[in-house]
Amino acid sequence: MDSCVCAALAARDTDTAALHISYGQRTEAREREAFLAICARLGICNQLVVRNEALRAIGGSALTDPSIEVPSAVPAALPQMPSHLPNQIPITYVPFRNAHFLAVAVSWAEVLGAEQIYIGAVEQDSSGYPDCRPAYYQAYNEVIRTGTKEGRIHVVTPLIALKKSQIIRQGLELGAPLDLTWSCYSREDEACGTCDSCVLRLRAFQEAGVRDPIPYETKGVAPGVQL
Numbered sequence: 001m002d003s004c005v006c007a008a009l010a011a012r013d014t015d016t017a018a019l020h021i022s023y024g025q026r027t028e029a030r031e032r033e034a035f036l037a038i039c040a041r042l043g044i045c046n047q048l049v050v051r052n053e054a055l056r057a058i059g060g061s062a063l064t065d066p067s068i069e070v071p072s073a074v075p076a077a078l079p080q081m082p083s084h085l086p087n088q089i090p091i092t093y094v095p096f097r098n099a100h101f102l103a104v105a106v107s108w109a110e111v112l113g114a115e116q117i118y119i120g121a122v123e124q125d126s127s128g129y130p131d132c133r134p135a136y137y138q139a140y141n142e143v144i145r146t147g148t149k150e151g152r153i154h155v156v157t158p159l160i161a162l163k164k165s166q167i168i169r170q171g172l173e174l175g176a177p178l179d180l181t182w183s184c185y186s187r188e189d190e191a192c193g194t195c196d197s198c199v200l201r202l203r204a205f206q207e208a209g210v211r212d213p214i215p216y217e218t219k220g221v222a223p224g225v226q227l
Helices: 002-013 028-042 054-058 097-112 134-147 164-174 196-208
Strands: 017-022 046-051 116-118 154-156
Touching (some): 002 028, 002 116, 002 164, 097 116, 164 196
Parallel strands (some): 017 046, 116 154
């Protein structure tokens, strides 16, 4: 959802190329389907779809290791404790994932001659992943500056300080295709309604006063959130 709104912003303001990376996550086929549909709706024709084998092989996350169960979230406990507390990082965190994604994006940006990389990272009202902090992107931009030919590429994070309900409202204003997005960590047919991502998403739609347009397995929706 965050990436979709970010793509809508980029498509409004720039000549946009869109990158999708499958990394062996549980819902990779559904996420790739969402990427292609969102690009079609937004009119983004220049697309790159690649696969990262390393993150699945490394494991250590419920998203990439089938032996680790995706936990159910307790709505009252979300968002997590401040993300600088390492023992509070949820098991759905994929170790250093965004660095892998950004490395591909920077390489492609050099080839395209692009100077901005948009990423839908969100620090507030999220699961507390360490690679979604502003300081992370400040540091990564320094790596890009020193490690590319011309040093002009930089990562922009237009949503990083927003709550998810604010992101939904901005998406609606932009006409972002939120109905094509997929956030569930564990299912590809109907969203489970109980994982961190589903609960955060449902709560955000509830706070925004808008019905979430994607299908949910209603028997599994966590108490305290509404469809």
